[in-house]
Amino acid sequence: MINILLDTLDFSADFLYEQLKRYIHPEDKVAVLAFSYRDRDVSCLADWNALYRKRDGLYYQNMVSPFLRYGIPEDHIKWINYYTDSKSKAAELIRGADILYLPGGLPDRMMERIDEFNLRSTLLEFQGVVLGYSAGALIQLEEYHLSPDQDYPEFCYFKGLPILKDFYLEVHYEGSDAQNEAIQRVLKERRKTVYAMVTDRAAIVIDGSKVRLLGEVNVFTPQLETIE
Template sequence: MINILSSRTIYDKPYVKKHLEKYIHKDSKICVIAFSQFESDDMIDQYHKGYEQPLGIWYLHILEPFLSYGIDPDNVSWVIYKKDTADSAIKKVSDADIIFLPGGAPEKFYNRLVEYNLLDTIKNSNKVVMGPSAGTMVQFNWFHISKDRDYKKYQLSDGIGLLEDFGVEVHYNRRKQQKKSLRRTSHYHERPIYVIYEPGYMIIEDGKIIYSYMASKYYEKGKRVK
């Protein structure tokens, strides 16, 4: 399995694209699992493809980087929360080469994947799994959430379980609350924790980190890495 981790949707940037062209091809079939919204109904229209309604902002935000790889929009399928059924979601994910997990609310994302019985389909897929922010966090067997404008307190959550040998802090910008949560998480478990800066990303092949940019190990075995 290939896991691509990032803080932002930066996949069309030249410094990223030159490394991802190995995994993303013009004939790739992509499935976007749009389950990461903070509330059950908000953002759904933002994934709209056009036709009777205007193009949704999140539809364009996710699709446009893939167009730079020569991918036809018809090769991108969308699993929409409360619009797709569990059966249609499983089929779309199974038919894809790349599973894209958008940013948003990671713990809600995980709960909706459970609701749709998608965990085993994703875990057994041996596909490319990628996505920014929440789409990175939810790939782990568990993850921490730092206090910020969306979350009033630190918390832990279960994840899909594609990765488990380390953890990450996305959107790292040296905020005090991030440093506090990193320290707290390091005391909870000894596994290494990496920080991914806004332009950063990591490529994982079969659980091993093979490339990283602006992403570095921050804690290991409860100690700050110097």
């Protein structure tokens, strides 16, 4: 499995293209797991279609266009629909893909829907490239934190998929007091590196034991404890 953590919707941007084209190929098949939407935005199939349906979905074009630049035809991109796909169909689409795309939104709700569809083992067994934007990046971590924002009023830790275990992410980093306080809390409580990805200008590639930082990623490391 190759893990690509994104803080930009346009992963075909010039600062990423040359690095990512070694992982994204014209013949690849893509599965989009569109499970990260907010409950206030989607409560039925019509709402889901308004966001993700081919051609006229609000997010459709921005999510598909980067794949096209890498030469992947539109008919190679399959969407997993919470309202119309069965659990077995969702698993089949994932197993048949070379690339799994995890969109942004609410990471905790995405994990809940993944478990509702019994997809955890299917995701952990996936051998291709996992591209995750924002929430889709966070859930690739065994544990992730969220600093306070409009969706999450308080700092909190959540469990993701037990894939990446050695670091934490601060997504959409703008250097705000709330974000910096959250980072310092993680450094103190978890004693692991925090990668802060600047909004729309950062990505991280994990290829085996190699971690490659692309664009603007700030690295925060825990202080060594002094032994007296």
